[in-house]
Amino acid sequence: MVKMVVFDLDGTLINSLTDLAISVNYGLKLNRLEEKPVENYKTYVGNGREMLIRRAMGDAWTDHELFEKVKADYDRHYAVHCNDHTAAYDGCAEMLEKLAQKGIKTGVLSNKPDEFVDKMLKKAFPNHKFTQAWGQKPQYKTKPEPDALLALLNMSGVTPEECFYVGDSDVDVFTANNAGIKMAGVSWGFRGKNELMNAGAPFVADTAEELFDYICKFI
Numbered sequence: 749m750v751k752m753v754v755f756d757l758d759g760t761l762i763n764s765l766t767d768l769a770i771s772v773n774y775g776l777k778l779n780r781l782e783e784k785p786v787e788n789y790k791t792y793v794g795n796g797r798e799m800l801i802r803r804a805m806g807d808a809w810t811d812h813e814l815f816e817k818v819k820a821d822y823d824r825h826y827a828v829h830c831n832d833h834t835a836a837y838d839g840c841a842e843m844l845e846k847l848a849q850k851g852i853k854t855g856v857l858s859n860k861p862d863e864f865v866d867k868m869l870k871k872a873f874p875n876h877k878f879t880q881a882w883g884q885k886p887q888y889k890t891k892p893e894p895d896a897l898l899a900l901l902n903m904s905g906v907t908p909e910e911c912f913y914v915g916d917s918d919v920d921v922f923t924a925n926n927a928g929i930k931m932a933g934v935s936w937g938f939r940g941k942n943e944l945m946n947a948g949a950p951f952v953a954d955t956a957e958e959l960f961d962y963i964c965k966f967i
């Protein structure tokens with residue numbers, strides 16, 4: 749029986765694409781590198797901040813000094829602008845509320861740096877209390893390694909069998925599989941249905957209502 753649902757953040761609960769793209773493009777431009785269309789960032793996000801910047805830089809990332817400069821410029825910009833355009837996806841606030849009403853704990857596990865997670869959740873879901881909300885913490889490997897997810901559950905007093913995980917990318921499917929946890933994908937995020945199905949997602953929801961109904965089968 750499921751007692752807790754853990755969500756990926758970017759592309760799953762919140763649409764953060766524009767702010768991520770603007771901040772990385774700021775770093776690229778300052779360092780005379782080509783800025784990338786916002787749409788491209790859908791394929792850059794998902795494996796943490798270092799990978800986001802590497803993918804946006806293309807081959808130029810192998811210049812260590814340049815990479816560090818772009819990263820520092822990005823960090824400075826994103827620290828101030830991470831919430832400018834970022835907002836909850838339709839229906840997610842209501843879905844979280846319905847889970848809470850059923851007594852189901854909720855958590856967030858993101859590959860983005862930990863310091864952003866709380867402030868972004870506070871803006872997107874001001875009325876919801878998550879049991880645990882974690883970004884990337886230095887003591888754990890990034891998803892798809894299962895370490896952080898298992899530690900988060902342990903801290904929440906929930907076993908892997910009692911958890912349900914939700915995400916928008918193949919990284920999320922692999923994370924849940926590596927941790928031995930039931931999962932569903934969401935098609936409204938950055939990667940879409942095909943990637944999720946190809947990675948082995950057992951179900952992909954097109955709306956938050958559909959996701960809630962699917963999760964209820966396991967409660």
Ligand SMILES: O=C(O)COP(=O)(O)O
Nearest residue numbers: 758794795796858859860
């Ligand atoms: O890779 C990131 O920075 C964020 O990704 P996630 O919230 O989808 O894990």
